[in-house]
Amino acid sequence: MSDTKPTDSNQSSELAGKSRMTDDTLLETHTRTFAKAEGNGEGNLSIPIIATAVFTLLFVFGGIYHSRYSADYDPMVFNPEGAPASLGPAAEGGGIEVKLDGEKLYKRNCVACHQADGQGLPGAFPPLVGSAWVRGEPDRMVAIMLNGLSGSIEVAGNTYNSIMTPFSALLDDDEIAAIATYVRSNPDWGNNADRVSTEKVTELRSAHERGNAWKAEEILELFPLDQ
Amino acid sequence: MPSESKSSEIDRSMKLPGLLFLLSAVAWLLTGTVFALLTSIKSTFPGFLANCECLTYGHISAAGSNSILYGWGGNALFGVGLWILARLGRRPIPMPVMLLIGGVFWNIAVTLGVGGIIIGDMTSVMWLEMPSYATTILAISSILIGVWGTLVYRYRQPGPVYISQLYILAALFWFPWIYITAQIFLFYLPARGVVQVVTNWWYAHNLLGLWLAPAGLGAAYYLIPKILGRPVHSYYLATVGFWSLALFVGWGGMSNLVGGPVPAWLVTVGIVASVATLLPVLIIAINHHLTVMDSFDRVAADPSLRFVVFGTISFTLASLIGCVLSLRSVSEISQFTTVMEGNSQHFVYAFFTMIMFGAFYFMMPRILNCSWPSGKLIQCHFWCSAIGITLMLIALYGSGWIQGTQMTAIGAYGDPVHGDFLQIVQNTIPWLHARTASILLISIGQLAFAANILWMLVEAARSCYCGMIGAAKDAQGEKFLPETAAS
């Protein structure tokens, strides 16, 4: 049954020609051994005993390693050995107090009109410094921040006429609370009112949901200025 | 004998596509090696060819890996794989011209791709650097070739199915699958953020593990028993090995992301899979190594078998090393160093390429019906390749390990022991010189290989020409024996 194909190299022609299998023989042997293996469950199924031991070890290792370091498939755990700490207690849904930087938020959202020093622009945008609208109960200020205000408004004896856009869709409750707190309690501006809590903003948001901006009169009716 | 005539008929049907694939594979191998040589020289002498933008380090290192993977790897895989499929199906290839078309387009795509990389149209995504004008052609031609492989299997002669057929079919099927998926998730509908990185490693790992590796293993499963005239240790285990390989390899790439910006579970899954891959690796090792165990004289004597056995041993070693490298405590050091490059060279060159060399030595004489003109060149090829790749692996593993330990060492006061990064770079340079030397050695071997093939082609053309004259003279009633007929 020798293969009469050309030999592969000159020096090994004898060896090579002697005992090559043809494709037919290869396949026949294959079928024979396969049938044997399936027939009595032994035959060519022989795995060296050491290999069996190694396979078992592999699976034990895989199982232990996986259960130990898969961190419950949490997308925010990067150190499999450390605590799933990266997000802090909030990850468990606890109501921790988040420290928001009111000054930074003020600078991003408010300075275009009220200016960095809180003095506003004469005739257009009222000042926040020493303003009665800002002091006292926070409701007034937060309500304006949420829904905006249009038309004329009198602050510290001067009249301003412009539009303040609503921020309810742009900022979250805690951001509004942080900005209001910053403005109300800024000692540089002569303000020292209480801080505003996120819950207060949430409450006001649901209580005063409306599609249009406030008029100054409406606000004064709901939340009169302290005298 | 019927089977003899049948196999020569099969070989004839595979002659043109086979030659196309094999010859272009060798051309890409030489191209890739030239790029690798330049890359290696540049990594120690940064000023070398520095004024040519096309040949900047980033371009040629990507061009080199793409030439080797798609140019050499793809062509060799298609040529050898389809031939083995046809041989084991015991039917000639139907319409081989379609394979020719697929092969031509594949090579056009690789040429465009590598050319694109050289002129700077690269994507900078590992092993997917080719620009979009090459990738579409590459994907379509790989589908065409894959479909033809399936047809060869579908219209085989009724009879048993051999493990090599499974491996080669799998390689032909998996490549378009992973390639197209990666293209979509990375370029056409890019995934958000690090999902791209995850996709990239999934692809890169599978390119070796589910494309090149099955082809190499399939060829080894065919050649070892055939040349030795003895069945492999256990065909039953071989099937188990195949399916467990298919199941585990796909997950293994994630271990490369250790410490990176991905959730820990992804890495853990990758590590577990890499360790689980030892199961198929050991099965394959049992089958390959136990089959040749007591016939080392035959291995030493047979030109094909030498390469194939070197390749199978490398597969076992590279997989074991890859498994160790995936562990967190080891990859903390080896990650981002040349150790990783060493491990992929271990797979691509020491395993896949060496087996393909063996398969070429077995297949070429059959499709050309001609013997190898020079045994000395084969000897030269084997020893240069074997010593060269061993030297390269030592250099890459060695330099990478030094680089890794020095980069991660932290002193008693929380400061890095080797604070000067440039000093670490300098410490690896002697090893990188060794790599340059190893590539030189490897290219000598490849030149011997290419010379032998060219010589063989000339011989084959001459005997074919003489055969034609002979036939013509026969027709005139004259007796004529071509001088080469004696071999």
Add this chain to the structure above:
Amino acid sequence: MKSLPIIFCGLFATLALSWAGIIWRGQEQLGGLQPMSEYYAIDAVSESFRFEKPQKDETRNPEARVGLAQQGKAQYIGLGCVSCHTQQVRRKGFGADYERGWGARQTVPRDYIRQERVLTGFSRTGPDLSNVGERRDSANWFHAHLYNPQAVSPGSTMPPYAFLYEKREITQNGERSAKALELPTDEGYEIVPTLRAEALVAYLQSLKLDYNLPEVRLPEEPQN
């Protein structure tokens, strides 16, 4: 095991399993990440209400890379810088990225969500670049380094990118280009970066890991 459909089902299923487990699951977990204020300490997975307010994004981290720096990224990609440089910082205690000063905090998935192509890299033949814009503050340093790395970092194996620079003759009246670099060159000549070099340097300078995210914060600066 002979039937073709069964074989293909098997081949498809085994690979599809890993695809679903890795890429699909990864996309599900990480594909919806949004830029966030560092002050948010909420569960990042169930942040569904964020999707309704994209107009706030411009003040959230990470910020988008725009303009010249974005063009520079194309240069970074086209030159293949990724073959030697990573852009990822491993956590403190794993490797020595923190100790080497490559970044004060680890990088996390959210850091990359605004990048059209993510270049985390795979090799550290050169140093990590996640924070190189913080480490080196002058554009001139980058230009000098790109033009001739060995002059700035002796012993470096980085190839010179002199082809991104133009060597120009100084005009008759001795007027130098405003962009000319202070680099040694032949008498009567000056070295001027091309637009590509400027873009690349703008990109490198934009690589900064100087912001906090809810899931990972920079270490507190010591009070003094």
